[in-house]
Amino acid sequence: DAGVIQSPRHEVTEMGQEVTLRCKPISGHNSLFWYRQTMMRGLELLIYFNNNVPIDDSGMPEDRFSAKMPNASFSTLKIQPSEPRDSAVYFCASKEGRDYGYTFGSGTRLTVV
Amino acid sequence: GEDVEQSLFLSVREGDSSVINCTYTDSSSTYLYWYKQEPGAGLQLLTYIFSNMDMKQDQRLTVLLNKKDKHLSLRIADTQTGDSAIYFCAETGGSYIPTFGRGTSLIVHP
Numbered sequence: 019d020a021g022v023i024q025s026p027r028h029e030v031t032e033m034g035q036e037v038t039l040r041c042k043p044i045s046g047h048n049s050l051f052w053y054r055q056t057m058m059r060g061l062e063l064l065i066y067f068n069n070n071v072p073i074d075d076s077g078m079p080e081d082r083f084s085a086k087m088p089n090a091s092f093s094t095l096k097i098q099p100s101e102p103r104d105s106a107v108y109f110c111a112s113k114e115g116r117d118y119g120y121t122f123g124s125g126t127r128l129t130v131v
Numbered sequence: 132g133e134d135v136e137q138s139l140f141l142s143v144r145e146g147d148s149s150v151i152n153c154t155y156t157d158s159s160s161t162y163l164y165w166y167k168q169e170p171g172a173g174l175q176l177l178t179y180i181f182s183n184m185d186m187k188q189d190q191r192l193t194v195l196l197n198k199k200d201k202h203l204s205l206r207i208a209d210t211q212t213g214d215s216a217i218y219f220c221a222e223t224g225g226s227y228i229p230t231f232g233r234g235t236s237l238i239v240h241p
Contacts, residue, residue, distance in 0.1 A: 022173075051228075060233040061174075061219070074228075109173055119164050119221075120229070122173030 022123035024110050030129045036098040039126045041110030042091055051120065052085055052095050053109040061109075067093065100130045135232035137220050142238045149207040151235045153220030156201060163196060164229060165205045166219040174219060177205075207237075215239045 023042040031037050043050045051066040065075040067087045075085070082101070087093040097104055107127050111120035134156045143149045155163070161182050166174040180187045180194045180203075187194045193206040203222075207214055217236050221229035 061231045063228065066228065111173075118162075119166070119176035119179055120174070122166075122175070124171075124173050 022110055022112050022121050024108075024123035024126050026126060027124065028127045028129075030131065031100055033101055033130055034099045035130075036096065037100045037104075037128060037130075039095040039108050039110075039128070041093045041095075041123060043093070043110070043112030044114075044121055045091065047112035047114045047121070048090070049113045050087060050093050051111045051113075052093070053111065055107045055109060055125070056105075064095070097128075100128075102130045105129050135220055135222060135230050137218075137232040137235045139233065140236050140238065142240065143210050145210060145212060145239055145241050147210055149205075149210045149214070149237055149239075151205045151207075151218050151220075151237065153203040153205075153232055154201055155203065155220070155222045155230075157222060157224040157230070158201070159224045160201075160222040161227070162223045162229075163194075163203050164219075164221040164223075165192075165194065165203075166221060166231075168217040168219065168234065170216075177218075210237075210239050212239050212241075 025040045049068050052064040054062045064077045065085045070087045085095045107125045109122050109125045111122045113120045136154045164179040165177045167177050168174045178189050180196050185196050191208045195204045217234040219234045220232040223229050
């Protein structure tokens with residue numbers, strides 16, 4: 019298995035632009051999570067899905083952030099409009115069932131200038 | 132809410148043992164995890180321990196859990212330069228969604 023695949027690996031965009039981050043979870047994993055990592059706040063859970071349904075989006079910072087999971091093999095995190103304070107590494111992770119740890123993707127490093 | 136605390140840095144000499152400590156507050160924790168993050172990479176699950184265990188050993192790694200004190204530690208024997216990374220402690224309570232610590236940067240020097 020190729021693991022959790024995220025794209026792009028790096029994204030540099032100008033303030034105000036729309037940014038879309040993509041994630042392909044491990045086949046058979048029924049839960050998918052989006053995290054944001056910064057030096058200031060560490061690892062923050064933004065939203066998670068169970069069987070493609072959003073369960074908890076209380077970590078999404080603002081209405082500028084939205085996430086979708088149209089099917090079991092694909093999810094997107096969109097920021098519109100982007101702001102410099104959104105600069106961070108965004109991780110997607112997936113897991114099977116309730117009892118074991120996540121498998122993380124390699125992350126997308128977002129820089130908003 | 133739940134909280135997981137770790138010291139930010141640990142520096143050890145190559146060949147020595149490293150001990151990374153973590154405390155947590157959620158008394159309903161079921162699983163406790165250690166993840167490793169190398170530069171430019173995602174978090175990689177190293178090991179986990181169920182809350183009814185007090186020790187787990189896996190090659191150079193030993194996890195100790197003191198449930199009474201809500202204290203978890205990760206011991207790495209014969210630490211190598213390749214062990215240099217950030218180590219995250221995490222715990223799951225009733226929600227089965229892990230709460231992560233801020234991570235401990237392990238620096239291994241010759």
